[in-house]
């Protein structure tokens with residue numbers, strides 16, 4: 001945790017806050033959080049692929065078994 005200067009009012013504020021408590025200036029921390037959410041969505045998508053691919057393979061095996 002570090003103190004940074006608000007670009008709007010110039011007062012010292014914590015670097016962990018998303019907006020200045022003195023003037024309400026929005027710091028660009030939320031956009032970083034959005035990018036983190038995007039990577040989380042990608043991870044969830046990859047996990048879904050890993051989970052569903054054996055199920056798809058299982059159904060494909062079932063289909064070939066019924067044909068032969």
Ligand SMILES: [Zn+2]
Nearest residue numbers: 006009020023
């Ligand atoms: Zn401020």
